[in-house]
Structure formats: C-alpha cells, structure tokens
Amino acid sequence: MTCPPFEESVAARTRHMRERLARAAGAVGRHVRVMEVCGTHTHAIGRGGLRAMLPGNVELVSGPGCPVCVTSQRDIERMLVLARHPGLTVCTFGDMIRVPGITSSLERERSAGADIRVVYSPVEALALAEREPEREVAFLAVGFETTSPGVASVLLQAHGRAVANLSVYASHKLIVPAMHAVLDGGSRIDGFVTPGHVSVVIGPEAYEALSTQYSIPCVATGFEPIDVLEGIGMLLECMAEGRTGSFVQYTRAVKPGGNRRAWDTLLRAFEVADAEWRGLGAIPSSGLRLKPELRHFDAVARYAVPDIEPVDLPGCRCGDVLKGLIHPPECPLFRTACTPRNPIGPCMVSSEGSCAARYRYG
Amino acid sequence: MCLAIPAQITELDGARAKVELSGNVLDADLSLIEDAREGDWVLLHAGFAIEKLEPEDAEETLKLFAEMGEATGDVPSV
Numbered sequence: 001m002t003c004p005p006f007e008e009s010v011a012a013r014t015r016h017m018r019e020r021l022a023r024a025a026g027a028v029g030r031h032v033r034v035m036e037v038c039g040t041h042t043h044a045i046g047r048g049g050l051r052a053m054l055p056g057n058v059e060l061v062s063g064p065g066c067p068v069c070v071t072s073q074r075d076i077e078r079m080l081v082l083a084r085h086p087g088l089t090v091c092t093f094g095d096m097i098r099v100p101g102i103t104s105s106l107e108r109e110r111s112a113g114a115d116i117r118v119v120y121s122p123v124e125a126l127a128l129a130e131r132e133p134e135r136e137v138a139f140l141a142v143g144f145e146t147t148s149p150g151v152a153s154v155l156l157q158a159h160g161r162a163v164a165n166l167s168v169y170a171s172h173k174l175i176v177p178a179m180h181a182v183l184d185g186g187s188r189i190d191g192f193v194t195p196g197h198v199s200v201v202i203g204p205e206a207y208e209a210l211s212t213q214y215s216i217p218c219v220a221t222g223f224e225p226i227d228v229l230e231g232i233g234m235l236l237e238c239m240a241e242g243r244t245g246s247f248v249q250y251t252r253a254v255k256p257g258g259n260r261r262a263w264d265t266l267l268r269a270f271e272v273a274d275a276e277w278r279g280l281g282a283i284p285s286s287g288l289r290l291k292p293e294l295r296h297f298d299a300v301a302r303y304a305v306p307d308i309e310p311v312d313l314p315g316c317r318c319g320d321v322l323k324g325l326i327h328p329p330e331c332p333l334f335r336t337a338c339t340p341r342n343p344i345g346p347c348m349v350s351s352e353g354s355c356a357a358r359y360r361y362g
Numbered sequence: 363m364c365l366a367i368p369a370q371i372t373e374l375d376g377a378r379a380k381v382e383l384s385g386n387v388l389d390a391d392l393s394l395i396e397d398a399r400e401g402d403w404v405l406l407h408a409g410f411a412i413e414k415l416e417p418e419d420a421e422e423t424l425k426l427f428a429e430m431g432e433a434t435g436d437v438p439s440v
Contacts, residue, residue, distance in 0.1 A: 038364055040365055121410070122409070123391055144364060146364040146407055146412065153391060157393075197366045200366070253405055253413055253419065259412060
C-alpha cells in the first residue's frame, strides 16, 4: 500500500482517498468502528470535517489518547495539593491548567497566589531550577511515549548535574495497555488509528501482539486530515481483505523499530508500573514510575503529598467517552452544563479532548 | 499534546541546538536522536527532537500544513 506522490494537491488526494474509502467500505460490507487513540487525531478529524467524508458504515470513536483527559482524578487532586505547597514553583504544560478538580484547578490556585508556570518544554523547568538554585521547582509530568523520553532526559541531566531543587510529579502513561483495556472493557473496535508520534518512539511493532490477539488491524497515522483519511482507508482495506497486523501510513516519520535511543533514555529514568486512568481505572503495567536511583526527584515524596480518595465529578461521563462506550453528545451535560467556557470534565477542557472537538466542530 | 513539527537545525552546541521553525528560532534538545548535524531536519516535540526527518518528508508535512491552512483558514497548531 503506497501513498500517492505528494505533488498531487490535497484536494485531489482527498478526492481519490474518498473514492478508495468508498470502495473499501463497500467491500467490508458491514458497520465498523474505527478508534483513534490520540487527541491530536481527534482534533484533526474535527478540523478536517472527516466524519462527513466517511462512508455511512464507518463510525469513528475516540479513545483514551488525550493525556490530560486520562489523568486520574486522584492525580489531579494531588497535583492541586502540590501546587498549594508554600514556596513551591510548579511548572506544567498548558493543557493541564484548566483541568477541574472537585473544588479547584491549577488556574484557580494560580489566581489564589500559587506560583504556577506554563512551560512548553520540561527543559524550561530544569533551566529555571538551575538559574535560581534557592527556588524549589516541581514539574507535572503527564503525557505518552512521545513526551516521556524528554522528561527522562531532563531528569538524567538534572541527576548528572546534581540539581537538588527540581522534582517531578510522574503521571506518564503507556498507550498499548490502554488499547487492551478498551477492548477488554467491552468496546467493539474493528481497527485502530494508532498515534503517529507515539509510534515514532515505540515503533509500529509495539502494536503487533495486540493486533494478533484481537485480530484487529492497526495503522500508525500522521496528523493532517489527509493523513487520517489515508490511515482509515488502509484500515478498511485490511478489514476488506481480512488482514490484521500493524502498518504505517505516517512513513514520513515512523521508522521500523521506532526511536531506540529515545526509548532507552526513557528506561534509564523510569520503570514500567501499574497506573490509574480516568474511566479505565487501574491498568497493569500502563504507566511509568521513577527508577530507584532517581526517586529523590519524586515530588510526591519530597513534599509529602497525601493520598486522596478521588470523588467522581458529578454527572461527568468522560470515563465512558474515553472507553469509547458513548460519543460526547450522549452525555447529558454536553453543551448544556458542560461547555469549553465552563467545562465540567477534562474531555471538554483540553482542545484535544473528544468533547471539546465535538463541541467545536460538530 | 503529542504535536510535533518539522524544524531545521541551524546551530549545534553538543546536545543543544537552535532550530528554525516557520521563520522562528527555537531551542531544541538533541539528546534523543543520534548524529545530528547542522542543516538536518528533525521532528520537534516539547523542546526535544524526537526523530530525524528526510528533507523531502519534512517538506511534505510542511506543505500539508500550508495547504490545510489555506483550505480551512485554520492555523496549524504548533
């Protein structure tokens, strides 16, 4: 399966792709559910108006791929406690700032006087800690395998230079165990659009066992709407031919074997551990914790953040959305009580959340 | 949050680099990739180069960004 040459315009490629999709969907001949497990794909599907371009028997379902959305309520509440620690500067990716806790958010804590800074890169947190050694800096480390190798590199650099005033709240997640959990949780999925930039790191081989076990094709897909259409087309062609396996649409960046150096860096700082996800609950071996030799960077231990028994956000069905059990409009709060201006759940907060994408793009 | 975009290395200093991205110069950490040289294209995510790109692949992604922007009036999010 090859992509058309890129000299062709996007409009022409889109037209050809829709014809290819229609043929493949016809050959499949039944209703199929295709899940994307990356918030950036969710956003691209909305932005490109892809739902309207697909044949009627192809349903797109969003999965647990937005890092902010899958962060458990327990972690959110504990991050808020950490942010209130006197004298501490908390650095966070911007997506986290408005995620609601039961009684607060990082944004509200900042208005109330907490020193919370939005950073584009974990390198900025390290630079701040080194520039101002008397300042205590904690970084809220969320994200999938695209992001965690960079955080690992920062930790290894901090360790190498004996930086004593930096810590992290480690809440990284691994995507493949979550895909297993979705399937085991009762969502019928016929194909996965797998995340392009996670796949850059872990390689397309990482999905092969899942593909075999559940007889489901997987296609690592790029992020422009035409990429996503092509990825879905490849999945439908696999289904039509009864093929499973892990394939790559996003050959511009995803290489066989992934980025070993990034993965090795990750495993020098972190070890695989059980993790708690919003909606999916505890999933074995689905997260990362600091390796013993780096545990002095653990913000939870350093600032004695207590465990907090999480309370569900009242009425919020983000958990069912993340499991692919319902589409956002099926939540009674969608567009009524829960909007991007006044979000109740994290899937409405993050621009990559499936509720926010549905709200904005329909 | 897994956005990553092609950028070109303009200056190298060990594992630190300056990269150019649509006319803007940004800092990049190269510790996750091997044998980076000035002029190389990389995929930049949260301040880290996570993969090297062939120039024609970087060009194709940037071309898709641009065409999509024209088609929808949307600015590709970075």
